[in-house]
Amino acid sequence: MLQLLLVVATLARIHGHYTSGDVVYHPMPHFWTGVGFCPAGRIDHGGISSALADPGLRINLRHIAALPVGAVTHIRIHWLLELIQFWQYDPSGIPIYDFSKFDDFIDFLHEELRLSPVLEWMGNLGGVFSENPLQQSFYWEHLVKTTVNHQLARHGASRLANWRYETWNEPDIRGYNKLNFTAQSYLDYVQAVRRGLSKAGNPDTQDGKLQLPMYRSLRGPAGLFKDPNNHPLCWKLLEHCSQRVVYCPIDILTFHRKGVEGTATEIVNGSLSLMAKIYEEYPNLKLLPVANDEADPVAGWETPREFQADVRYGITLMSTVMQYWHAKLTAGTLGSLESISHDNAFLSYHPHEFTQRTLLAHFQMNETNPPHSQFIQKPVYAALGMLAKLGSRAADLEVVNMDTKHSVGVLRTVSGGVGGPGQYMATIFLSPEKAGPKITAFHHKYTLNMSIANESAFITELLVPQVTDPYHVWQQAGSPAYPNATLREAMRRAQTPRLYKTGPIWQYNSELVINSASIPLPWVALLRVCSASWPKLRRPQQLSIVEVTHREVFITWMEHPKSTQCLLSYEVWFKERDSLGPSADWQLISRDWHLPYPSFQYAPSDQGSVNGFYKVRGVDAFNETSPFSQIVEYLEL
Numbered sequence: 001m002l003q004l005l006l007v008v009a010t011l012a013r014i015h016g017h018y019t020s021g022d023v024v025y026h027p028m029p030h031f032w033t034g035v036g037f038c039p040a041g042r043i044d045h046g047g048i049s050s051a052l053a054d055p056g057l058r059i060n061l062r063h064i065a066a067l068p069v070g071a072v073t074h075i076r077i078h079w080l081l082e083l084i085q086f087w088q089y090d091p092s093g094i095p096i097y098d099f100s101k102f103d104d105f106i107d108f109l110h111e112e113l114r115l116s117p118v119l120e121w122m123g124n125l126g127g128v129f130s131e132n133p134l135q136q137s138f139y140w141e142h143l144v145k146t147t148v149n150h151q152l153a154r155h156g157a158s159r160l161a162n163w164r165y166e167t168w169n170e171p172d173i174r175g176y177n178k179l180n181f182t183a184q185s186y187l188d189y190v191q192a193v194r195r196g197l198s199k200a201g202n203p204d205t206q207d208g209k210l211q212l213p214m215y216r217s218l219r220g221p222a223g224l225f226k227d228p229n230n231h232p233l234c235w236k237l238l239e240h241c242s243q244r245v246v247y248c249p250i251d252i253l254t255f256h257r258k259g260v261e262g263t264a265t266e267i268v269n270g271s272l273s274l275m276a277k278i279y280e281e282y283p284n285l286k287l288l289p290v291a292n293d294e295a296d297p298v299a300g301w302e303t304p305r306e307f308q309a310d311v312r313y314g315i316t317l318m319s320t321v322m323q324y325w326h327a328k329l330t331a332g333t334l335g336s337l338e339s340i341s342h343d344n345a346f347l348s349y350h351p352h353e354f355t356q357r358t359l360l361a362h363f364q365m366n367e368t369n370p371p372h373s374q375f376i377q378k379p380v381y382a383a384l385g386m387l388a389k390l391g392s393r394a395a396d397l398e399v400v401n402m403d404t405k406h407s408v409g410v411l412r413t414v415s416g417g418v419g420g421p422g423q424y425m426a427t428i429f430l431s432p433e434k435a436g437p438k439i440t441a442f443h444h445k446y447t448l449n450m451s452i453a454n455e456s457a458f459i460t461e462l463l464v465p466q467v468t469d470p471y472h473v474w475q476q477a478g479s480p481a482y483p484n485a486t487l488r489e490a491m492r493r494a495q496t497p498r499l500y501k502t503g504p505i506w507q508y509n510s511e512l513v514i515n516s517a518s519i520p521l522p523w524v525a526l527l528r529v530c531s532a533s534w535p536k537l538r539r540p541q542q543l544s545i546v547e548v549t550h551r552e553v554f555i556t557w558m559e560h561p562k563s564t565q566c567l568l569s570y571e572v573w574f575k576e577r578d579s580l581g582p583s584a585d586w587q588l589i590s591r592d593w594h595l596p597y598p599s600f601q602y603a604p605s606d607q608g609s610v611n612g613f614y615k616v617r618g619v620d621a622f623n624e625t626s627p628f629s630q631i632v633e634y635l636e637l
Contacts, residue, residue, distance in 0.1 A: 025414055026329060028394035032321045032387065034118065034341030035064060035359070036076030036294070037301075043178070045126065048082040049101045056362065056373030058108070060347055062546065062556060063360055063375050065113035066599035069559040071388035073162070075109070076118035076293065076341060078169055084147065086126030094142060095128050099150055110155065112544070114558060116162040118341075119147075120169050120222070121193045122176070129179055136185065137192040144196025148216075152201050166254060166293075167193060167220030172231035186233045187240055194218055194249035220250040222293055225274055242282035252338055253278075253285060256294040262307055264319035267295050268327055268334075275333035289338035295320055301346050301357040309354035309361075309471040311463050314383030315522050317342065318430055321387060322411050326397040344380065350481055354378065354471040361470065361491075365549070367482055372549040374488060376470045377495040379463050385597050386461065386497060386526045389565055390426050391415035406432060406521075415565065416534065424534050424565050429525040457621035459528045459568055461497035461596065465520045470494045485603055492601060497526070499569075499594050530566035530621045537618040537626035538563040540570070540598065545614055545634040552603040553610050557629055559598050566620045570595040572602070576612040577633070586615075611635050 039051035051057065064072055083102035090096055109115045121144060128143075129136050151160055167190055170176045181189065197216040223234030241248035257274055259266035271292055279286055297316050298305070307313055320340070327334040348356040353363055359381045363374040391413035398410040409430040416423040466472045470491035474480075477487050538560035545553050555572060572590040590600055602610060613633050618626040 023395045025393035031339045033073040035345040036343045037345040038078040045085045066556045068388040071384045081123035118164040120166045122168040137188045140192035141196040148200035169222045171233045183236045217251040219252040219254045222254045242284045245284045253288045253290045259297045262297040268323040291339045294343045295340040304352040304355035311379045314379035376491045425529040427527045431522045460500040539627040540616045540629040543629045543632045556599045572600045
């Protein structure tokens with residue numbers, strides 16, 4: 001069991017940082033909120049358009065967007081530029097492009113999912129670049145400028161400020177280098193992209209100097225940085241930038257470092273080693289922020305691995321974030337870390353529904369008419385949701401020895417406090433990432449220093465092997481390729497963190513007691529403490545209902561930023577519509593479900609109808625409810 005109590009301390013502010021007792025809290029941007037994938041199929045306009053219009057892929061993205069607000073903010077999709085179709089050359093030889101497919105997908109990301117793209121300038125767009133090698137630089141500059149101007153006209157500069165632009169992904173890898181770049185043609189290409197971004201829109205001037213807004217920032221070279229003899233392009237760009245950093249075409253240095261055997265330590269140590277090598281060779285590049293675009297436990301997303309199916313992958317991802325935070329704070333070679341991203345937004349396929357590197361298990365239900373896709377959220381999905389609850393300031397990572405063999409990583413975060421309404425604390429306790437599932441009993445008292453109001457409440461959620469483990473539920477049922485409705489419901493009841501809540505706390509001068517006697521390793525616990533004066537829950541926004549299959553819908557809604565840290569769960573209400581009009585009574589269709597994230601899949605077990613009216617509200621740690629969302633009617637065609 002876990003017993004959780006608190007101790008009071010004094011909160012002070014010192015040089016922009018906050019202290020609580022002996023703990024110093026530093027401003028912590030949530031730097032881990034990117035995901036990515038490569039669409040399946042042909043790499044051309046038709047293939048990429050078809051892949052990104054696939055209903056299963058769209059539902060997959062809806063699930064990813066239905067994490068808590070801020071959990072995922074950016075999505076990096078290889079070959080996204082291929083959605084732009086080359087149409088023809090104008091009389092002066094300048095390409096004319098059709099943006100309709102690109103616009104449709106960007107609108108889907110923006111308007112329905114509230115996600116921002118990471119747009120890689122990579123593609124061949126009907127052969128424009130391969131057929132005109134001598135004009136490649138001009139055509140790249142023109143395409144970049146045209147694309148950004150087109151999106152500025154449609155969405156405005158404030159929205160594009162959240163976009164990220166990046167050079168060609170892993171240009172040294174033959175499978176990606178479709179234009180057969182040489183060292184010189186690659187440098188020419190990067191410079192052309194830079195010029196296109198710089199000329200887009202109406203550049204502002206201040207004191208006679210060009211001011212480039214965020215939507216003109218360029219990231220790159222998105223490289224593996226292996227042996228310079230085999231990976232010359234990315235190293236050549238760094239050499240070029242080091243000579244005069246002020247004229248370097250990239251603003252953020254991006255690289256890819258994954259683990260080898262699936263541990264967070266390998267990812268972070270690999271990043272530290274690479275940046276040490278880069279800074280030794282090119283010390284001037286210390287002026288650039290850096291980012292790991294693909295901070296995954298091991299290369300090869302398709303390769304099935306057992307740990308990617310269960311709690312271990314979620315714990316590895318959380319450990320990766322925590323160790324990167326520690327490396328960032330130590331002001332070493334990762335002191336200028338800007339962000340990390342995870343390549344785990346792929347669609348898994350049979351028979352590896354759970355074991356591939358994905359956030360969701362994907363079941364292709366080919367026996368229905370028409371066929372459809374079912375998704376189960378894996379523990380790593382829940383882990384991203386838990387990370388979203390962290391505060392805006394964090395202490396350094398602590399390692400607490402529980403016994404002679406085991407230690408627990410602790411990350412303490414806070415929001416609010418001095419000068420603000422109330423205070424909020426979120427702390428992650430992380431057991432060893434590669435353990436278990438096995439029971440190892442230890443008992444430890446841990447003091448949490450925090451200044452809180454006279455009344456506080458806490459919420460404790462855990463990811464635990466075989467308990468919050470849909471994969472285990474599926475295996476126990478024989479791992480069917482087409483799980484029935486009963487099994488799908490059982491898996492979904494195991495897909496969210498397990499809630500441990502005994503009510504508000506009214507006493508102080510106590511300690512947190514961790515007693516793991518009944519918890520199998522590995523596990524992670526998120527403790528949230530809310531003062532009564534913390535801002536209350538706001539009304540859920542943008543309630544949306546989309547069809548999954550006959551008599552089954554996926555319901556999502558948007559959270560209000562900075563109002564859901566103290567959310568306990570959501571309630572989904574439904575009022576059936578019959579042929580004679582609305583029925584009389586609202587039903588709580590999410591009764592007995594723990595819904596910490598803004599989505600719910602509804603399939604009436606009694607063959608009832610999904611036609612009717614829906615509304616949603618939140619419940620917080622004090623059992624107070626938010627206003628209901630707007631009522632939305634759904635009619636199945």
